[in-house]
Amino acid sequence: MNKAEVLKRAHTLERISGVDLRGAVFQNEDLPGMIFDGVDFSAARFHACSLRESVFTDCNFTESVFEQVDISHAKFVGCQFRQAVLEGCVLSEATFDESVFQRAAFRDCRAEQADLIDCDFSGAALRGIALLECNVFSTRFEGADFTDADLSKSTLHELDLQETIFTRAVMRQMALSGCTLSNQTFAGQDLSETQFNEAELSGVDFSGCRMTMCNFSDAELVDVDFSGAQMRNTLFVGATIQKTRFVGATLPQSLWNNVLATDSDFAGAELSMSVFNRGSFQRCNFTGCDLQFADFSYAGLLDCRLDDVALNRTRFHRAVLDSEDIKRRPGAVERDDELFEAELRSA
Template identity: 30%
Template sequence: MTPELLRARIKGGEPLMDLDLRQLVLTPGDYAGAVFMRCDLRGVNLAGVDLRDSQFIRCQLQDTIWDGAQLDQCVFHGSNASGARMRAASIKEMNWSDSQAIGMDMSEAQWVSVNFVKTDMTDVCLKGASLKQVSFTECAWGKADMSGTRQEQVLYMYGDLTQALLQDAHWDGVVCVESDLSGQDFHGQTLQRCQLTECRLEGCNFQDALLEQTNFKGAFMRGAKLINARASRAMFVYADLQEAHCQGGRYTQSLWADACLDHADLSGADLTQSILHRTRCNGASFMNAELEYADFSYADVSRADFRGSRFMRTQFHRALIAGTRWGNKAGVLEKDPLLFEAEQWSAGRPTAPRAGY
């Protein structure tokens, strides 16, 4: 088929079905709006071609070349594009579903509002790419290379990223939902305003990382390294941080309610104005920590070590303190008189009957 005939059929609104187009040599031009169904395009060079608003349904696209192609609003469904090359492509509103992108080279790409659903991204290369408002739902990753990427408002849902390469990646507003990033090394990287709720982060290295306003609610972070992390206003509510290494971190105004910090090391950390209600801190170290206006109300700090810590109106209302090592307790408030009075009043208040009883 000649490029002219192909273009005529596309512009005539004719779907291209069950065609072997492996010998196709396209000339520059407008091929936008094409519909390819069950076509074989393996090895075809589509670089620089205008294919905006096109659809590739159950097509064979292995080893195709798409460098610089115009692919805005394109749809790839049930297609196999393993080994294809889509380098330095600036794309908006592209959608992939139930497809294979194994080993694709998408490095230096610039994507906005691109979505991947149940697509195999194993060993894909996105090195140096810029991703904004991109989503990946139930995708396989393997050893995908996302090093040096800039990601803004990107969504990962139910993904295993344990083997992905994320060195020097910059995350701003990235959301990971029930994803596994165990063992990842984010040393010195930026992950600010991110949502890592209920993710597996066991053994992750966040040393010297920028984590301001990042949400780790319900995350599994046993043994994680947050040494010297900058995590002001971060949220660790319900997170499991047993034996975590948080020495010297800046956690001012952070939230730790109901978190588990058993045997964690927060020595030298700055927890000024932080909320640690109901935390489990059995055997944790807060040596030489900054704890001004921090609130450990109802927490279990049994056998915790606070020697050398700086207190100022630091609340330990109804906290469990058996075996706690204190040093100088100046500034510690073991009971909040006003809160205690309110609790006494509430306990003595008669229970109002329910309507109808």
């Protein structure tokens, strides 16, 4: 079967199997709603075509070129796109399952609500791609380059992203739950409302980032730099934090319940109205912090520096400290009457 015979079967839902279309050129020719199984499209060229709603299983697109192609709503299972080039393509609501894009190049492409499952994008050039509200699971991105990409609202679940490049990428409202992001640099980027819960973060640079309403619950943070970051309403519930810098960060109304923090520096941070209930802080520096209306009830603050902190109705109810002096400073609340009454009722 040749290219002309394949085109005659467009819109018929007939399964096209085992056809050799290596090097074929499809220009302004559409293949929508078709089913391809084991077809070899290697080194083929698609220009201004539509593959919309088509299904491709075990097809080979190695070194193929896609220019201004509509791939939306299509499904690819077990396909090979090694060193393929996709330029100006639309991949919205497409599904890629067990497909390989090693060293593929994407230019000016857009994908909204696409699914990438068990794929391999190792070494892929994804610079400037718009990957919005997409779901990505069990996929490899070693050496992949997302420079200047927009990944907003996408979910990347439990992925190893240590060797992935995110320079100047927009990463707002993402879910990076359980991902490993060690040694990444995001300095100055917009990561607002992104979820880092249960993530592994070692040696990460978030300095100067916009991170309002981010979530680091149950994450592991070691030698992370949040200096100067804007982090209003951020969650650190149950997180483990070691040797991490929050110097000059803006963290009002943040939540630190049950956190375990050691050897970390909060000097000059804005922590007003933040809650630290039952958190454990050892050898941490809070010098010059704004702690107005903060709540350290039931927290532990051992071998911590609390010089020149701003207090105003700051609660230390049953907090454990090396010295009780801070509980007697102006603006400190040593005993919270409501909590005390609740303790009596539950006794």
